[in-house]
Amino acid sequence: MAEGRYLTRRPIEPEALLAAVNHPGLGGTVLFLGTVRCGPDDGPVTAIEYTAYEEMVAAEFDRILGEARQRWPGGRVAACHRLGTVPAGEASIAIAAAMPHRADAFAACRYVIEEVKRRLPVWKQEVMDDGTRRWREAQAGAEPAEEAEEAGGAGGPR
């Protein structure tokens, strides 16, 4: 089913997320897009197939966005994760944070993506140019989340 508050099997529409957080009182909006990468170190990856524990994704997104709203009251945050086959160059996740000022917008957006990486039950298989697939785990430490850790993101795994 994968069509709900947070999940889609179609290309992500950033405009819809931006519209969801737009408000005249919020002067800074940050939009984060995570896109499927096919760089020189990634091998012949043509796409990534995303699967999820869908019911839990909704619950965990509720918690993560709830924490962000509590931490940065007065702002708005929204998020969307794509499932299924996502071709290289297309977005697998989008997060929008609108706050009265830019510093909080950047911080809230960063908080949400780091918690997503730590907590969202989503998995990916790389699809290679010869059609083979391999499970790909998140590269721990590849993008340090010190700020999110310092912010004390409670409720994550262990």
Next chain:
Amino acid sequence: MQFRVAPQTDSLTAIKVTVRLFAQYAELAGTESVSLELPPGATVADAVAAVRRQARNGEQIPTRPLAAVKLAHVLPNHALADGDQVALLPPLAGG
């Protein structure tokens, strides 16, 4: 931790738990769910141990995988109730 799997006939002294497997774990085991009967007071760690014994390639599932009950992350010592659904989550890769 070892435990005795309660016999089928002794349902009053056992709890029924469904373990859901995802991604690599489902692929390893060749199934997305395993039904277990465990002694009352059993924990997530007990359910993991039972799956590792019973499921195909179960020994390849880590002894302490990420786990969730009622759609939330839990620790291995989380106590299970009759009817609980335990999800065993391979290393996460969202985003």
